[in-house]
Amino acid sequence: xxxxxxxxxxxxxxxxxxxxxxxxxxxxxxxxxxxxxxxxxxxxxxxxxxxxxxxxxxxxxxxxxxxxxxxxxxxxxxxxxxxxxxxxxxxxxxxxxxxxxxxxxxxxxxxxxxxxxxxxxxxxxxxxxxxxxxxxxxxxxxxxxxxxxxxxxxxxxxxxxxxxxxxxxxxxxxxxxxxxxxxxxxxxxxxxxxxxxxxxxxxxxxxxxxxxxxxxxxxxxxxxxxxxxxxxxxxxxxxxxxxxxxxxxxxxxxxxxxxxxxxx
Amino acid sequence: xxxxxxxxxxxxxxxxxxxxxxxxxxxxxxxxxxxxxxxxxxxxxxxxxxxxxxxxxxxxxxxxxxxxxxxxxxxxxxxxxxxxxxxxxxxxxxxxxxxxxxxxxxxxxxxxxxxxxxxxxxxxxxxxxxxxxxxxxxxxxxxxxxxxxxxxxxxxxxxxxxxxxxxxxxxxxxxxxxxxxxxxxxxxxxxxxxxxxxxxxxxxxxxxxxxxxxxxxxxxxxxxxxxxxxxxxxxxxxxxxxxxxxxxxxxxxxxxxxxxxxxxxxxxxxxxxxxxxxxxxxxxxxxxxxxxxxxxxxxxxxxxxxxxxxxxxxxxxxxxxxxxxxxxxxxxxxxxxxxxxxxxxxxxxxxxxxxxxxxxxxxxxxxxxxxxxxxxxxxxxxxxxxxxxxxxxxxxxxxxxxxxxxxxxx
Numbered sequence: 115x116x117x118x119x120x121x122x123x124x125x126x127x128x129x130x131x132x133x134x135x136x137x138x139x140x141x142x143x144x145x146x147x148x149x150x151x152x153x154x155x156x157x158x159x160x161x162x163x164x165x166x167x168x169x170x171x172x173x174x175x176x177x178x179x180x181x182x183x184x185x186x187x188x189x190x191x192x193x194x195x196x197x198x199x200x201x202x203x204x205x206x207x208x209x210x211x212x213x214x215x216x217x218x219x220x221x222x223x224x225x226x227x228x229x230x231x232x233x234x235x236x237x238x239x240x241x242x243x244x245x246x247x248x249x250x251x252x253x254x255x256x257x258x259x260x261x262x263x264x265x266x267x268x269x270x271x272x273x274x275x276x277x278x279x280x281x282x283x284x285x286x287x288x289x290x291x292x293x294x295x296x297x298x299x300x301x302x303x304x305x306x307x308x309x310x311x312x313x314x315x316x317x318x319x320x321x322x323x324x325x326x327x328x329x330x331x332x333x334x335x336x337x338x339x340x341x342x343x344x345x346x347x348x349x350x351x352x353x354x355x356x357x358x359x360x361x362x363x364x365x366x367x368x369x370x371x372x373x374x375x376x377x378x
Numbered sequence: 379x380x381x382x383x384x385x386x387x388x389x390x391x392x393x394x395x396x397x398x399x400x401x402x403x404x405x406x407x408x409x410x411x412x413x414x415x416x417x418x419x420x421x422x423x424x425x426x427x428x429x430x431x432x433x434x435x436x437x438x439x440x441x442x443x444x445x446x447x448x449x450x451x452x453x454x455x456x457x458x459x460x461x462x463x464x465x466x467x468x469x470x471x472x473x474x475x476x477x478x479x480x481x482x483x484x485x486x487x488x489x490x491x492x493x494x495x496x497x498x499x500x501x502x503x504x505x506x507x508x509x510x511x512x513x514x515x516x517x518x519x520x521x522x523x524x525x526x527x528x529x530x531x532x533x534x535x536x537x538x539x540x541x542x543x544x545x546x547x548x549x550x551x552x553x554x555x556x557x558x559x560x561x562x563x564x565x566x567x568x569x570x571x572x573x574x575x576x577x578x579x580x581x582x583x584x585x586x587x588x589x590x591x592x593x594x595x596x597x598x599x600x601x602x603x604x605x606x607x608x609x610x611x612x613x614x615x616x617x618x619x620x621x622x623x624x625x626x627x628x629x630x631x632x633x634x635x636x637x638x639x640x641x642x643x644x645x646x647x648x649x650x651x652x653x654x655x656x657x658x659x660x661x662x663x664x665x666x667x668x669x670x671x672x673x674x675x676x677x678x679x680x681x682x683x684x685x686x687x688x689x690x691x692x693x694x695x696x697x698x699x700x701x702x703x704x705x706x707x708x709x710x711x712x713x714x715x716x717x718x719x720x721x722x723x724x725x726x727x728x729x730x731x732x733x734x735x736x737x738x739x740x741x742x743x744x745x746x747x748x749x750x751x752x753x754x755x756x757x758x759x760x761x762x763x764x765x766x767x768x769x770x771x772x773x774x775x776x777x778x779x780x781x782x783x784x785x786x787x788x
Contacts, residue, residue, distance in 0.1 A: 117502050118499070118502040118503045118505075121498075121499055121502050121503075122499075125488070125491060125495070125499065128491075129490050129491070132490065202484065203484055205446060205451050205481070205484070206479075206481065206484055206485075206486045208449075208450065208451040208470065208474075209449050209450065209451060209474050209477070209479040209486075210474060210503055211471050211472070211474045211475045211503060211504060212471065212503055213471070285394070370453055370467070371453045372392075373451070373452055373453070
């Protein structure tokens with residue numbers, strides 16, 4: 115059975131490869147985003163050497179790396195699920211001997227893997243040529259970073275599964291999905307590192323899963339988190355990825371009972 | 379052990395009701411109101427292994443909902459369902475290995491990849507061994523003539539080609555039960571025939587139990603030893619197709635062509651005393667409806683010498699007509715076994731009266747009376763579901779034609 119799930123990763127990877135134009139435009143969009151934020155942060159820093167625990171060099175690296183990480187953990191699983199529920203093709207998925215949600219997760223992973231290899235790595239080279247980045251010298255920090263963005267993918271996808279499944283309960287869950295997207299981009303630390311938020315907001319955000327998606331791996335990579343803090347960061351990610359399983363299963367159980375196949 | 383066993387199966391859906399006006403829409407935002415829609419009402423049946431069973435009914439009768447419960451897609455609201463020894467919705471992941479499902483209106487193949495790649499993926503999903511897969515694929519490729527389709531992407535196939543591939547995809551893991559939801563919808567006659575032949579062969583050689591829903595009664599005639607008819611979520615008939623025809627078709631029609639003009643009033647006089655019914659299309663042709671209990675010979679002996687018969691043909695009531703009549707009657711119960719003669723309710727008696735008036739030959743008023751009888755029969759059926767009127771299916775078509783004829787005359 116595991117080989118079937120691996121097959122889903124492979125096929126999604128190949129399907130992504132088939133849409134080449136998306137691929138090239140994707141690289142440009144990511145490079146543009148990084149460029150814009152680079153100049154924005156340069157202006158914000160001005161002469162200041164340190165803000166919110168980040169040096170000017172660190173913040174540039176943080177921006178570049180968190181966008182790169184985003185290319186890996188980002189996916190449209192929520193939209194895919196909502197569409198399948200809306201057009202009724204979820205019925206077809208239910209007559210297959212596999213877990214629907216796990217298959218979706220695998221497809222998301224295939225997509226992430228594609229972007230990691232085809233966007234992130236070549237993109238990183240391009241960005242390094244354009245902007246002064248300070249990449250960590252220690253090989254273990256790279257390893258920890260890759261472990262952490264794996265968790266990022268997991269947590270983000272789990273949140274997507276939850277928002278996607280809302281389509282079982284709402285006639286139209288577009289609003290929920292848009293809300294979630296803004297929430298994740300804003301509160302995960304891609305746009306603004308969590309340490310830049312005011313104290314009270316930081317306390318709130320530390321209790322939400324979003325920071326585990328982008329802020330924690332970015333901070334470890336740039337070196338603002340060190341020593342035992344790294345272990346703690348990974349722990350937070352692990353706890354969230356386990357904790358989110360429960361609401362997903364609960365929601366799925368309820369959804370199964372209320373499933374309504376559209377269009378006969 | 380029967381392949382499919384269903385007991386008092388029920389499915390209700392909760393559907394939001396939208397209130398009218400702006401105020402209503404605002405109220406809806408905070409307090410939704412719902413109504414319960416009963417799609418399947420406590421149905422029971424069992425299908426033994428190796429049977430091909432047709433599941434028919436009007437749109438919205440609950441056919442697809444039943445199939446979806448049997449296939450493990452929907453969870454029943456109440457009742458018991460067991461397919462191949464499993465409770466479909468509870469043991470879904472193990473259970474679905476034993477069944478194949480084809481939806482005529484949805485593709486199960488992956489849109490972007492080649493057919494063969496979809497098949498390979500299914501092989502892994504169903505954990506079919508490479509050797510079994512090869513053998514099965516060769517067999518299916520040959521019988522469904524898939525040879526040159528295998529390497530094309532699904533989105534480039536025509537509907538007929540796709541449907542053959544869908545069938546193959548549903549059978550790669552050699553399921554013992556096959557569910558088909560309108561498998562021949564939108565297909566041309568050649569592909570339809572091909573698919574019917576294939577299903578017959580499959581049933582004969584592998585003993586596959588098949589349950590199919592369809593609107594094409596030729597599918598049923600070609601394939602099914604048994605028919606279950608559904609109306610408004612209830613089973614209104616369960617039995618063989620022959621029996622259905624016998625019960626509902628209560629006679630046949632004889633069509634005459636005359637070599638010389640014949641007076642319509644003269645025809646009625648010839649069959650005086652027999653419960654038959656004449657419809658004169660014009661002076662040189664006529665149709666005679668003969669109930670099943672009357673021997674054709676008795677009627678013909680009176681006619682053959684007396685009329686200048688040029689040509690004569692017999693018309694059995696077709697399945698299409700019978701089924702249409704049943705759908706239109708809206709009767710929620712199985713028709714009474716007898717003919718209109720042994721009417722068990724006043725409404726039925728009215729229908730019977732209408733019929734006897736017909737025999738006397740006053741076409742215009744008859745058409746109206748019969749229509750009224752049908753209307754009240756339906757109303758009665760809605761009020762009290764128990765003893766509904768036996769609606770005469772075989773009568774339906776002549777009655778319609780007569781109505782138009784009356785209009786022409788008027």
